[in-house]
Amino acid sequence: MGDVLEQFFILTGLLVCLACLAKCVRFSRRILLNYWKVLPKSFLQSMGQWAVITGAGDGIGKAYSFELAKRGLNVVLISRTLEKLEAIATEIERTTGRSVKIIQADFTKDDIYEHIKEKLAGLEIGILVNNVGMLPNLLPSHFLNAPDEIQAERSHPEHFFWDSPVSLASLLHVLSFQGVCVRIFQGPARGI
CATH class of the missing domain: 1.20.5 (Single alpha-helices involved in coiled-coils or other helix-helix interfaces)
Structure with missing residues (x-):
């Protein structure tokens, strides 16, 4: 026992x-x-239902658009080429099922902000991806030979976006934007 x-x-x-x-x-x-x-899935939606991506027609802006839509956000694509925006919007809607708005705007001009403000009115914006910027040419020597005004504008691409009297940042403030802002500066990607 x-x-x-x-x-x-x-x-x-x-x-x-x-x-x-x-x-x-x-x-x-x-x-x-x-x-x-890194972040729970609900974090991005907690900031707001919409993400605004500038420079969304190519490269990094396009990639951000797809990723944010895959993670459950509706996206507003802003770029100067309407055909690219329409193609990207169709593809995002088809692959992710999220809503997409497009705004054609050239940030080298100052008269675009009222148009953008009208299009963004009423949206609960949680994320802004500032991907606007351009270089006059890919060669640094040509950049140094450019007129001073072009050098100043091109070396600070946020000039188009942030330093304008009625910038998109101030529009988002008026629209009660309290989300996340991602600022991107890109240059030529060629090796030296």
Whole structure:
């Protein structure tokens, strides 16, 4: 009888230890998974339902548009080429099912802000990706030979976007923008 009782207590102790181990593993897994995630899926939507991406016709702006739509946000695409915007908007709507608005605007001109303000009115904007900017040419030597006004504008692409008296930043302030702003500056990507 002593051997049976001893085996019973060993088996009971083993089962209790396994149950505790399973609970510890489950708890550790939950904790670690939350730390491994950069942002929870609901974070982006908590900022607002819409993301505004300037320079969305190509490159980084286009990539941001797709990623933000994949993560559940509706997107407003702003660029100067209407055909590119329409193609990208169609593709985003088809692949992600999110709503897309397009605004054709050339940030080298100062008369675009009222048009943008009208188009953004009433939207709950949570993210602004400022991807506006251009260089006069890809060669640094040509940049140095450009007139001073062009050098100043091109070396600070945010000039088109932030320093205008009625800039998009001030429009977003008027529209109660309290979200995240991502500013991107890009230059030529060729090796030296």
